[in-house]
Amino acid sequence: EAGVTQFPSHSVIEKGQTVTLRCDPISGHDNLYWYRRVMGKEIKFLLHFVKESKQDESGMPNNRFLAERTGGTYSTLKVQPAELEDSGVYFCASSQGNDYNEKLFFGSGTQLSVL
């Protein structure tokens, strides 16, 4: 069974450009999460989808970030326009349902560098 996959694995863009990150969760997983780790800081929660609906987007830093999950399958995270402080590793995770004891399965992350 395929795990959580993220694309691209690395992205280098210039300040002001737009970047779109993609996450394919494990098939059948209703829950999808985005996190990011900025250099030297902790991993931070961004948002949580349940199927196609945003359950919790309290961690989204500002309106330059737009996450979508049309059809409740894969998700995209768009940063427009990108700023220097957006550089970091963006992780996606998924879980199946609402089991209290559930594990989250993480992707390998997308390393974003904004120059």
Added chain:
Amino acid sequence: ELKVEQNPLFLSMQEGKNYTIYCNYSTTSDRLYWYRQDPGKSLESLFVLLSNGAVKQEGRLMASLDTKARLSTLHITAAVHDLSATYFCAVDLNYGGSQGNLIFGKGTKLSVKP
């Protein structure tokens, strides 16, 4: 401010030795996670701890949770080189609710030397 503090942040140990990683957190929570990350790889779930006094073991790793002290420990027994990785603890912010809004510690980079 909600915080999850791990210590130590760096740990170099010899094979065969025992050691403990500590995770203190500042908020009430009913779920605490331990993850392992190898360089360039995804975070791998090790343990999910749900209640006070919970203890879980997998191989040479044992995790425990004291919700009253807001402390979790990850104990390593007779370390081997394959355990070298970065270990994260994370606390779920949504007490009693849906999971996933996690507060992570900075991670403990473990290096096990022969």
